[in-house]
Amino acid sequence: MIATDAADGLPRLDIDLAAIAANWRALRARHVPGATGAVLKADGYGLGAAPIAARLLAEGCRHFFTATADEAIALRAVVPEAMLCALNGLASGTERDCASHGIWPALGSLDEVARWSAAGRAVGRPLPALLHVDTGMARTGLSAAEIASVRDEPALLDWVEIRFVMTHLVSAERPGEAVNEAQRARLAALSWLLPSVPRSLANSAGIFLGARFGSALARPGAALYGVNPTPGRANPMGEVVRLSAPVLQLRDIPRGATVGYNEGWLAARASRIATVGVGYADGWPRRLTDRGHAAFDGRTVPLVGRVSMDLTTYDVTDEPAIRAGSRLELIGTSRTLSDVAAEAGTNEYEILTSLGRRYWRSWR
Ligand SMILES: *Cc1c(COP(=O)(O)O)cnc(C)c1O
Numbered sequence: 001m002i003a004t005d006a007a008d009g010l011p012r013l014d015i016d017l018a019a020i021a022a023n024w025r026a027l028r029a030r031h032v033p034g035a036t037g038a039v040l041k042a043d044g045y046g047l048g049a050a051p052i053a054a055r056l057l058a059e060g061c062r063h064f065f066t067a068t069a070d071e072a073i074a075l076r077a078v079v080p081e082a083m084l085c086a087l088n089g090l091a092s093g094t095e096r097d098c099a100s101h102g103i104w105p106a107l108g109s110l111d112e113v114a115r116w117s118a119a120g121r122a123v124g125r126p127l128p129a130l131l132h133v134d135t136g137m138a139r140t141g142l143s144a145a146e147i148a149s150v151r152d153e154p155a156l157l158d159w160v161e162i163r164f165v166m167t168h169l170v171s172a173e174r175p176g177e178a179v180n181e182a183q184r185a186r187l188a189a190l191s192w193l194l195p196s197v198p199r200s201l202a203n204s205a206g207i208f209l210g211a212r213f214g215s216a217l218a219r220p221g222a223a224l225y226g227v228n229p230t231p232g233r234a235n236p237m238g239e240v241v242r243l244s245a246p247v248l249q250l251r252d253i254p255r256g257a258t259v260g261y262n263e264g265w266l267a268a269r270a271s272r273i274a275t276v277g278v279g280y281a282d283g284w285p286r287r288l289t290d291r292g293h294a295a296f297d298g299r300t301v302p303l304v305g306r307v308s309m310d311l312t313t314y315d316v317t318d319e320p321a322i323r324a325g326s327r328l329e330l331i332g333t334s335r336t337l338s339d340v341a342a343e344a345g346t347n348e349y350e351i352l353t354s355l356g357r358r359y360w361r362s363w364r
Helices: 004-009 017-030 041-045 049-059 069-075 095-100 110-123 144-152 178-192 337-344 348-354
Strands: 012-015 063-066 083-086 104-107 127-132 160-166 241-253 271-276 293-296 299-304 312-315 327-331 360-363
Touching: 017 049, 041 049, 041 069, 041 348, 049 063, 049 069, 063 069, 069 083, 069 095, 095 110, 104 110, 104 160, 110 127, 110 144, 110 160, 271 327, 327 337, 337 348
Parallel strands: 012 360, 063 083, 083 104, 104 127, 127 160
Antiparallel strands: 012 241, 241 271, 241 327, 271 312, 293 299, 293 327, 299 312
């Protein structure tokens, strides 16, 4: 491990836990009718599920979601009393571990319902769960026909205690899409199924679709981490992530020289090239080759040449103040997460969840 005070010369990822907490409070204030949980799948969207869970627990969050049972079990010690739900459902073979750690699977098929019921019978008490119904995503969740079989055969739910009926919106970040209202209506139409059980509907963007999309439990993820839940409009969420890297070396090259693998970039003028120690192995997308940017002092410098495994190069000819050791901002105020995602041809979720393990990480 590198000592904290030696981290000056390393690429670093700063994660602002206070900003995550403020984002959670803002989402909770907006989701009036019910509780607001937090989605921490994929290690808290790449930012560290354990410190984030601890911070949100201190804020009053009592409902946490992961994708897998493994991810949920890893958080059990951090949030000993809170709900921990595995959204991917009940993987075969994990029934006993889920039961013993008090994980609530989002049961997404009749087979999962049956196996959770058998696990409940084995331990002699009904086991809590969410029931995931598919209203349009067509990934996981019970279909309409499967829901009908639950209605016709209530014994399927013996030994299972359904705490929430949930569904997942397919296009919440596009408020104009008719599918949002259709999904809301399909969930509401299930009122005959477990009428007294509360519903869970909105993800981050769903919270911004209006009061009709409120439910007993919202499940925001991305917006906690600063991703704009209202694309095309100003981002209501606070910035959480800053990724920066010091210049390892500066190199002056003549006109006509090339930079990087396969002579990927040709200097059209005498140029100064800054190399930073971040590459695609750190989740810095190779797709940024010849189209990415970094920022220095609020101004942008273009990425030139190929992004390689461990190094990336920028043309800093027009920034004479940059020295070896100067820090370039890769994600932050001047180069936002959405700028980087757009340049890489992907979404902010993929940039965050790909952030590498080699950064010197700080949570403050
Ligand atoms: C990932 C996920 C969420 C969170 O979605 P965001 O867009 O990140 O807020 C909520 N519910 C389910 C079922 C999910 O898979």
